[in-house]
Amino acid sequence: MIRRAAFGxxxxxxxxxxPAVPVSGAxxxxxATYSDAGIEAQLVRIYAEIExxxxxxxxNLVESLLHQYPNFRLGHLIKGDLLLARARPISTFGxxxxxxxxxxxxxxEEAVARLKAQRQKPAANxxxxxLLQMQPDQKHAVVVDTQKARLYLYENDGGHPRFVADYxxxxxxxxxxKMREGDKKTPVGVYHVTxxxxxxxxxxxYGSGAFPINYPNEWDKRQxxxxxxxxxxxxxSDTFSRPPKASDGCVVLANSDLDALAKNLQPGVTPVIISNxxxxxxxDDWQKERAALNQxxxxxxxxxxxxxxxxxxxxxxxxxxxxxQGFDEFARQKQQVNAGKEWIKVKTGNLSMFRNPGKDxxxxxxxxxxxxxxxxxxxxxxxxxxxxEDGAWKIIYEGAA
Amino acid sequence: xxxxxxxxxxxxxLPAYLTALVIGFAAPLAHANDLADxxxxxxxxxxSQALDKTDAYIASKPRDAQGRFMKGLILTEMNRPMDxxxxxxKLTEDYPELPEPYNNLxxxxxxxKQYDKARTALEMAIRTHPAYAIAYENLGDVYAKLAxxxxxxxxxxxxxNATAQGKLSLIxxxxxxxxxxxxxxxxxxxxxxxxxxAAEPAKEPVKVAAAPPSEPVKPAATVTPVAPPxxxxxxxxxxxxxxxxxxAKPAADTAAVDGEISGTLQAWAxxxxxxxxxxxxxxxxxxxxxxxxxxxKAWETERQQRIDKPGKxxxxxxxxxxxANGDKATVKFRQDYKSASLNSSAGKTLVxxxxxxxxxxxxxxxx
Numbered sequence: 001m002i003r004r005a006a007f008g009x010x011x012x013x014x015x016x017x018x019p020a021v022p023v024s025g026a027x028x029x030x031x032a033t034y035s036d037a038g039i040e041a042q043l044v045r046i047y048a049e050i051e052x053x054x055x056x057x058x059x060n061l062v063e064s065l066l067h068q069y070p071n072f073r074l075g076h077l078i079k080g081d082l083l084l085a086r087a088r089p090i091s092t093f094g095x096x097x098x099x100x101x102x103x104x105x106x107x108x109e110e111a112v113a114r115l116k117a118q119r120q121k122p123a124a125n126x127x128x129x130x131l132l133q134m135q136p137d138q139k140h141a142v143v144v145d146t147q148k149a150r151l152y153l154y155e156n157d158g159g160h161p162r163f164v165a166d167y168x169x170x171x172x173x174x175x176x177x178k179m180r181e182g183d184k185k186t187p188v189g190v191y192h193v194t195x196x197x198x199x200x201x202x203x204x205x206y207g208s209g210a211f212p213i214n215y216p217n218e219w220d221k222r223q224x225x226x227x228x229x230x231x232x233x234x235x236x237s238d239t240f241s242r243p244p245k246a247s248d249g250c251v252v253l254a255n256s257d258l259d260a261l262a263k264n265l266q267p268g269v270t271p272v273i274i275s276n277x278x279x280x281x282x283x284d285d286w287q288k289e290r291a292a293l294n295q296x297x298x299x300x301x302x303x304x305x306x307x308x309x310x311x312x313x314x315x316x317x318x319x320x321x322x323x324x325q326g327f328d329e330f331a332r333q334k335q336q337v338n339a340g341k342e343w344i345k346v347k348t349g350n351l352s353m354f355r356n357p358g359k360d361x362x363x364x365x366x367x368x369x370x371x372x373x374x375x376x377x378x379x380x381x382x383x384x385x386x387x388x389e390d391g392a393w394k395i396i397y398e399g400a401a
Numbered sequence: 402x403x404x405x406x407x408x409x410x411x412x413x414x415l416p417a418y419l420t421a422l423v424i425g426f427a428a429p430l431a432h433a434n435d436l437a438d439x440x441x442x443x444x445x446x447x448x449s450q451a452l453d454k455t456d457a458y459i460a461s462k463p464r465d466a467q468g469r470f471m472k473g474l475i476l477t478e479m480n481r482p483m484d485x486x487x488x489x490x491k492l493t494e495d496y497p498e499l500p501e502p503y504n505n506l507x508x509x510x511x512x513x514k515q516y517d518k519a520r521t522a523l524e525m526a527i528r529t530h531p532a533y534a535i536a537y538e539n540l541g542d543v544y545a546k547l548a549x550x551x552x553x554x555x556x557x558x559x560x561x562n563a564t565a566q567g568k569l570s571l572i573x574x575x576x577x578x579x580x581x582x583x584x585x586x587x588x589x590x591x592x593x594x595x596x597x598x599a600a601e602p603a604k605e606p607v608k609v610a611a612a613p614p615s616e617p618v619k620p621a622a623t624v625t626p627v628a629p630p631x632x633x634x635x636x637x638x639x640x641x642x643x644x645x646x647x648x649a650k651p652a653a654d655t656a657a658v659d660g661e662i663s664g665t666l667q668a669w670a671x672x673x674x675x676x677x678x679x680x681x682x683x684x685x686x687x688x689x690x691x692x693x694x695x696x697x698k699a700w701e702t703e704r705q706q707r708i709d710k711p712g713k714x715x716x717x718x719x720x721x722x723x724x725a726n727g728d729k730a731t732v733k734f735r736q737d738y739k740s741a742s743l744n745s746s747a748g749k750t751l752v753x754x755x756x757x758x759x760x761x762x763x764x765x766x767x768x
Contacts, residue, residue: 073555080551086693087545096552103556238557 039069039168040118046078047115055082072240074107074114106243113149113244114168122163126280128152130190130273131161132290132353132363140264142193142232144169144251144274146176146186149244151253152278153264167261170242170252176276177358178215178249181227186249186274187215190354190364193232193270196262207234208255211265213272218397219356219364219385222321232265232272234258275357293353293363293386296393301346309338317387317394342374361388366401439471448479466496473505482509493525500526500533507539516550519543527692531703534766537693658725662732662753665760670716670736678705686754686761715739728755 042065049058059082066075077094084095093111094104128143134156141161143152151169154161171186172178178187191213199208210233216225227249234255235242241254251274253261264270281289296315303311313331320327351367363386371378383401386393435458442451452475459468469492476485486509492502503526510519520543526536552558665684672680682701691700708714720735732751752764 073557075555076551077555080548080555083544083551084548087541087548094552094555096549096556096558098558099552099556100558103558107555 039065039072040114043074043111043114044118050082055085058082069240071238074110074241077104077107078111106246109244110149110168110241117148117150117166117168121166122152122280125283127161127283127286128154128273128275129279129281129286129289130275130355130357131271132286132293132355133159133351134161134271135269135350135352135366137266137350138269138271138352139266140164140270142261142265142270142272143278144171144186144272145276145278146171146188146274147277151251151261153261155264164264165260167253167257168241170244170246172247172249173245175245176274178227178230179225182248183227184248186247186251187220187225187227187230188274188276188357189215189217189220190356191215191217191230191272191274193265193267193272195267196265197231199234202233205236206231207236207252208258209234209262211262211267218383218399219362222397232258232261271352271354273354273357279357289355290353293365293393296386297348297351297353297365300395301348304346305344307338307341307344309335312338315393315395317389317396319387320394320396322397322399340375345372346370356385362386362396363393436467436471439475443471443475443478448475451475452479464495466492466499470502470505473502477505477509482512485509493522497525498529500530500536503529504533504536504539507536507543511539511543511546514546516543516546520547531707532692532765532767534692540693655723655725658730659721659723662723662725662730662760663721665753666718666721666732666734666751669762670718673708673716674714676708676714678708681708684762686756686763689762690764712740729753730755730760 042061046058046061046065049055049061059079062075062079062082066072066079069075077096081090081093081095084090093108096104130143131141131154134141136156136159138156140156141154143154144150145152149169149171151167153164153166155164156162172184174184176186176188178185193211194214195212197206197210197212199206202210210231212229212231215230216227220226229250231250233250233252235252235258242252246252251272300312300315303315306312309331313334316327316330318327320330322330325333347370348367349370351365354364356362356364365384365386367382369378369380369382371380381401383397383399384395385397387396388394435454439451439454439458442448442454452472455468455472455475459465459472462468469488473485473488473492476482476488486506489502489506489509492499493506496502503522507519507522507526510516510522520540523536523540523543526533527540530536669681669684672684682704689697691697695703715738717737718734719737720733722733724731724733730753732753734749734751736745736747736749738745738747747767750764750766751762753760754763755761
């Protein structure tokens, strides 16, 4: 029947997906467990039935999906379309009479996001470029892709990020790259979970729990970004999930997904890297970038030990800024300090390197610094922002972490 | 592409039609008289007397489906839906092959807003009678209602106010074997009454075997105003315009067409009776509107299975009334169907089209 075919076309038009994530030569390792595969896999099956014009089978699948997730609004919308298609020809996605068009559009976006996530899984040998090096005590790392409405959980497997699970997420109503308080955007950058707020301390709006992150971080402040209260959190009880763009800037997960994720989050430790659109690297390229940076950091350490101030300072950008101190003042101070040194020993440990998403080539390096010299010893946790200037990595910020 | 159900049969008001039980249970005359009396009481709105009489009737004939069916209707009229549901439910258990109790059960469930149950009942009605147009129409409405509920959940809206609950249409002159919903006259507004009437498909006064086709029709006085739109109101009006001067000549043409169509119908019934599926299917136009818009192939397969099942089938047609306009005709007739499992006598309407000198069926529905 033309009627049915047209309906299938309408729904399928949603999921005209582009090419897969561009990493070639993907070796097919056994599929990782996608803990959220439930919904997406079922949606894909439902759309496959629609494509084959088996609307009855599609309806059965939707009904079983709704049995599992009674508050899954997108499921109800598809069910409505499938039922209405039996009563009369339908011409679009979400045919409810008097439907608020913005809500239909929201659900359409959710459908697209979920189906794309299932059809365009990252290649097995691809890693997010940002996870250059995790600290040994960071058991997991979280990477968010706002455009894909997806959160990826990675495990620290001897310094190598190993994919664990991915989840559908919602982000800011007005998108990403937060700048100002109240701009309804989600920040883009390298953050970490600061604390854990249990359900009992929250209203129903935040669902099964919340994990604040440290926005604005040092770099945000330097860029003049403000605002506060950016959390990862759950979903109110009246809905299974929210549209891709729904929050005031928070990253929102379904409660069941948040619960699964929460088991792997260490307050104060677990990195949360939020990007607009994740860059994926093959393991080879990732390894190269990681090695080059490690080498540069070690050179900085060795040059510090050399007490040759000029050699040491060449690792710093002319735009270096730490607190109120700019490069010139910093250089003068280092020269004075080094004059009194007979020897310096610097060790770095528990070092992490996370590339900042975005146009600027920026890497956030955090480590435990063990500094010893003839007249001073000090241990501290340090954070540096390294920026690529004229083909070389330079420190543009450093301070206590 | 529109759904298979003809537009004029589709109704935006949700009405699900309670259907008359026209299955021929050859009841002795005395019983037939009892039923006629009960029907008169129903028409007069004297439901409790009708109920008493029906109960007495059922007491004497406990297995009689007609009586129990009527009791269900009376209880529905008396606004005792739970009791009516119980009666119809029992009927579906005792006579699972009858579509009407399922249909009426569905109407009652729909009134209770129990659309899932209504859907199940209607799907059963259609399973027993795949060509049961009223059940399809009701099912379409129930699907739309279910869709609306799903949308409400999806979009967090309350559409129950937006789309006012349509009042269900009850057909009151039920048990007579003449009137089916589709054959009811409808007031055609803004057109001169006379030509419109003259051109309307002939209405059969009860028990009249064959009214002369050209004779103006008097709608039965008892017809209720809640009837669904009559079949093809547009066509008769068109025809009314051209029939301003009812002349003898068109009548002669009409007679010829009537003859052709009657012959076609008899041949169609004969092919069906002798289970010649190929010949039977050849009576359907290429653009035949299959029930519920099912694919033509699926419909043909289903018909094949239905017709080709074991046991004798006998189909006969009578009371043929043709309303033709050029190469298109609306044909009403009575279809008597007998098989091992079912005897039925139902009003049917076909929309036929003349292609290459042959009349082919474009639409087929009960009523």
